[in-house]
Amino acid sequence: xxxxxxxxxxxxxxxxxxxxxxxxxxxxxxxxxxxxxxxxxxxxxxxxxxxxxxxxxxxxxxxxxxxxxxxxxxxxxxxxxxxxxxxxxxxxxxxxxxxxxxxxxxxxxxxxx
Amino acid sequence: xxxxxxxxxxxxxxxxxxxxxxxxxxxxxxxxxxxxxxxxxxxxxxxxxxxxxxxxxxxxxxxxxxxxxxxxxxxxxxxxxxxxxxxxxxxxxxxxxxxxxxxxxxxxxx
Numbered sequence: 477x478x479x480x481x482x483x484x485x486x487x488x489x490x491x492x493x494x495x496x497x498x499x500x501x502x503x504x505x506x507x508x509x510x511x512x513x514x515x516x517x518x519x520x521x522x523x524x525x526x527x528x529x530x531x532x533x534x535x536x537x538x539x540x541x542x543x544x545x546x547x548x549x550x551x552x553x554x555x556x557x558x559x560x561x562x563x564x565x566x567x568x569x570x571x572x573x574x575x576x577x578x579x580x581x582x583x584x585x586x587x588x589x
Numbered sequence: 590x591x592x593x594x595x596x597x598x599x600x601x602x603x604x605x606x607x608x609x610x611x612x613x614x615x616x617x618x619x620x621x622x623x624x625x626x627x628x629x630x631x632x633x634x635x636x637x638x639x640x641x642x643x644x645x646x647x648x649x650x651x652x653x654x655x656x657x658x659x660x661x662x663x664x665x666x667x668x669x670x671x672x673x674x675x676x677x678x679x680x681x682x683x684x685x686x687x688x689x690x691x692x693x694x695x696x697x698x699x
Binding site: 480490524532564568575 | 625633697
């Protein structure tokens with residue numbers, strides 16, 4: 477298995493809803509990442525998990541809450557989002573060493589109404 | 590934290606070589622250069638990476654200057670399916686982060 481799987485592919489949520497994005501990989505990668513991408517912009521790093529521990533939070537608002545239950549799973553819990561949070565959310569994983577590249581999922585297209 | 594500079598857009602005729610430049614003048618000696626592409630809001634796709642030497646794989650070639658301050662991605666025979674945004678990324682040496690620059694939007698013209 478050489479893929480990163482993200483679910484759901486599309487999500488529409490209200491500003492008072494709570495939802496979660498899910499990311500899964502079975503490549504034995506020990507680092508996992510969340511990125512946010514607005515239209516016509518490059519992906520922006522949000523969080524880095526290394527060996528299931530949060531190692532980097534790029535000053536992301538607390539309405540985004542990451543969770544890494546095990547080495548294969550990464551979740552992003554969403555609560556009280558704003559319409560400007562609508563974006564493509566990308567998950568990626570890597571071996572975690574200095575040379576290893578990232579494998580990206582196909583993303584979750586989130587719309588906040 | 591993006592450490593790369595790329596032209597915002599380029600055109601290339603189908604069947605010709607596409608040469609995409611990237612400037613990374615502040616690169617450190619142990620930082621790798623990676624190239625990814627993103628087609629129509631799909632997830633970014635790995636193309637190639639290198640440290641000092643030129644690299645080639647089935648998708649592309651990567652030419653890194655001797656001083657490592659710039660590199661060029663070469664798609665030897667561009668097809669319409671190569672139309673995408675191409676990102677040159679310098680991997681941060683001290684951590685696991687990829688920071689994307691603004692990328693180059695490549696359009697392959699029939």
